[in-house]
Amino acid sequence: MQDVYLYFENGLFLQGKSFGAAGTSVGEVVFNTSMSGYEEIITDPSYAGQFIIFSMPEIGIVGTNPLDMESRAGFCKGIIVRHYNEFHSNFRSINSLDTFLKSQNILGIAGIDTRSLIKTIRNNGAMMMIASTEISNQQELKNKLEKSKNIQEINLMPEVSTKTPYKHKHGVFDFNTFEYATPKTHKKIIAIDFGAKRNILNELCAVGLEAEVMPHNFQALEIIQRFKNGEIQGVFLSNGPGDPLMLKDEVEQIKLLIEAKIPIFGICLGHQLLAIAHGYETYKLKFGHHGGNHPVKNLITQSVEITAQNHNYSVPEEISQIAEVTHRNLFDNTIEGVKYKHSPIFSVQHHPEASPGPKESNHLFKQFANMI
Template sequence: MNKISLYFENGLFLEAKSFGAEGTAVGEIVFNTSLTGYQEIVTDPSYAGQFVTFTMPEIGNVGCNAQDMESKGAHCKGIIVRTYQSRPSNFRSEESLDVLLKRENVLGITEIDTRFLTKMLRDEGAMMMVASTEIHDATELKKILESSPRIEEVNYIEQVSTKESYVHNEARYDARTFEYAKPETTKKIIALDFGIKRNILNELTHAGMEVTVVPNSMSAEEIIAKVDSKEIDGVFLSNGPGDPLILKEEQEKIKKLIAHKVPLFGICLGHQLLSISHGYDTYKLKFGHHGGNHPVKNEMTGTVEITAQNHNYNVPDNITEVATVTHVNLFDNTIEGLKYNDSPTMSVQHHPEASPGPHESAYIFSEFRKML
């Protein structure tokens, strides 16, 4: 392992050891409290532009495999772990995390106090940082950080969205039998790809929907024509990275779909874009919600679900002027789910596909099919 130097927006300078790719990268640092699923997190496009600090101290011990990829590659700037295990031991392992990170040009940072970093982010909030295996002078790293764009200034969905439409025909995968479920699909939808996860697509299919994934550039007019011709029954707005307030083209597109009464379902970024498109701007949380253990109350049933989360932005409380709150985060009482009053539109902030995480919210995909 080589030396890697880190400089943070608050002036902190640290040295650690590196694995994975080499080089220099700038991004926003957040922490994730999931105990398992590091490969799914690394390959989640929603982490584009970010360094992920894992609170789980042992990372790399089960290796990586093609089946657990949430997209075609890794999208985060880097990962920060207390202890990296270079010799994975699991019957499903096909390669080490180090090999995956090298191939995807993602920095790996280890032998560092991740508890300290997590406490720092909890107290001071998410912040920008730079990491380098090439530059070890704090002053030089500070110059690089200050001259680089902030995460809220970059449209990352242009980088992570598919360039060509495709039909997704996989459903839930059973790691014990190595087989996919084969449910009957009774509805057809379009999934607007802002950085969609593979397991979200699996759950949509599993709930009985035939899914065509389309680029974020597809126009509202094209989508409305497909709805009017009965080619599709509704539209899914996917998760994705970055600040939703800068996505002006997507907001205008969604406004047109809302006005045309197109059935809509949004998760995470899709949830936020629906709020903005209804006239209610999102705001940034102090350090975000990232992990697989967040309690969310279903306001319709009173049930408490343990959920997977990955977001830095949230919808405002006054959105209740146009929507009914269906889910609430019990950590901080922020809004986690909405059903809009005057249109066939629903959304959730958390990740009901739970990859990684618990599966208690998977019913939400069936609720969308019922709405269709």
């Protein structure tokens, strides 16, 4: 392990030990409270442009394998851990985390007091940072960070979204047979890829929906025509990274889908984009919600569901003027789900597909299938 140097927007300067890729990276730093599933987290496209601090102090022991990847690559800038385990021991492990990060060109940073750093983020909010195995001078790191774009100024869609449409037909992975289920599909939908996790597509297929995945720069008129012809029965808007207010072209296309009364289900970024398309702009949370253990109250059933989360933005309370609030976050009471009053549209902020995390909210996929 070679030395790695970290400089944060608030002036904090730290030194750690690197694993994974070497080099210099700039990004926003957030923390994740999940106790397991680090490979799924690293390959969640919603972390594009970000450094992830893991609150779990021991990382690396279960290694990595292709089946646990949630997208075609890892899009985060780097990960920060208390202690990295090079020795990996799991019957599914193919490579060490170090080898995996090198293959993805992602920085790994160990030997950091992550408990203290997470408290700093909790108190000061998410901030930009720079990490380097090449630059050790604090002032040089500061200058480079100040010249870099803030994550809110970067459109990450071209990086994470698919370039060409494709069809997704297999369901959830069966760990007994080590094969993907192939459920019978009875409806077809368009899934807009803003950085979709693979398990979202698996869950859609598991409830009988064949998904044709389209890029972020989709054309709504084409989808509307196919809906009118009966070729497709609904649209899904996926999760993804960055500030939703950056995606003005995508919002304009979503407005056309709304006007056409097409059934729509949105998750995370899709949830936020639907709010913006209805005229209610999102706002940034202090440090966001990232982890697999966040309680959300389902206001329809009055039950509490433990959920997986990964977002820095939230929809405003004013949206209740046109939508029924269906879910609330029990940590800060922010809106976690809405059902629009005059349209066949609903959305949630959390991740019902989990991976990693609990599956207590995956009934929402069945709800979408029933609606269409």
